[in-house]
Amino acid sequence: MRKRMILATLLITGLLAGSAIPTNVSWAASKASLDKINRELKEIQKKKKQQQQQMKQAEQQIGAVQKEQQDLQTQLMTIDLRRNETQSKLDKLEQQMNETREKAANAQDELDEAKDRVAKRETLLKTRVKSMYERGNVSYLDVLLGSSDFGDFLTRMEGLQLILEQDTRILEDNLRDKETVETKKKEIEHQLTVYAGMLDEAEALKAELDKQYKHSLVVKAELKKKEAALEEDLEQYGQQLIEFTKQESAKYAERVRAMSASSTGYKGGKLGLPIADGQFRFSSGFGVRTDPFTGRSAGHNGVDMAAHKGTTIMAAADGVVIYAGYYNGFGNTVMIRHSADLVTLYGHIREGGIKVSTGQSVSRGQKIAEVGSTGRSTGNHVHFTVYKNDVAVNPMPYLK
Helix, strand or coil: CHHHHHHHHHHHHHHHHCCCCCCCCCCCCCCCCHHHHHHHHHHHHHHHHHHHHHHHHHHHHHHHHHHHHHHHHHHHHHHHHHHHHHHHHHHHHHHHHHHHHHHHHHHHHHHHHHHHHHHHHHHHHHHHHHHHHHCCCCCHHHHHHCCCCHHHHHHHHHHHHHHHHHHHHHHHHHHHHHHHHHHHHHHHHHHHHHHHHHHHHHHHHHHHHHHHHHHHHHHHHHHHHHHHHHHHHHHHHHHHHHHHHHHHHHHHHHHHHHHHHCCCCCCCCCCCCCCCCCCCEEEECCEEEECCCCCCEEEECCEEEECCCCCEEECCCCEEEEEEEECHHHCEEEEEECCCCEEEEEEEECCCCCCCCCCCEECCCCEEEEEECCCCCCCCEEEEEEEECCEEECCHHHHC
């Protein structure tokens, strides 16, 4: 935006300076006919229009590149968030795998303890079998029949039952220990395998995100470089546009001289009021005054004519519009060249209130705009400036 404001200032300067033609130059139409001047003016305007189009295209390209950069920045932020999530997932998986390894280690300890219990039980059983072998092939029936009386028979029967229950319990405990520990071992090994696969997947995803992030940084640098090149082109186009504007302004001045020489243009004398008499009041004069914004004394290069918003603003004399657009503190502005040395300015025109275009010939009293309060303004009025040889002079002598 700042560059464009500077460019607007340079364009206005170019309009005034480029059209300042020494008064001792002959205005004879014989040196350059109006037809020739108009053809040359059209050619300059054509080049100027092409330059403006190039500037517009460059601005659009810059806007597109800036949008790409914004979108890319959003992508980088998204990738960053996904990388953080992936890292959190990796940390959680690693913690779960460590816990699972601890469970596996505990299961191994339980397995070892179970194996010891199984070994002790098997030793007990083997000892009993050995003892039975050393005593001969004695069956449970022989033990019972060898009872001395019925009481001894019951005692022996109870002892045999206890031995059978103990043997059965030993065998059942062995089977249960083996099955339980083997089941736990398989379950933990399965969990470790699953977590290992998830860890590999998460690490692969993180690697891909890192790759995308690095690629995005490269693209970002390229877009920044492209934007800088486009900005440089835009500045160059702006300088060329200023040059064309100066040529255009000079050609306008030449046309005004030719028109004046053929008695069709402004020849001096009294300027008409920009606003019809009775529809305005003078609210500020030319010269030093109290600035309504700062409260300090400051120069005022024209006169202010307060009127209702929308009131018609008229051309003060015949001439050619050399500027119609927004100009800094003056807001919406129209400038008209009346002769080689005389230009008038009409400022603070309302939004959409400019009714003429650059290059248009206007007549004294023709509607060119409507009163407003754009730019550096405290109320509806028109700021009217008269430039004599590019220097602002008091408009009142020209209006009386």
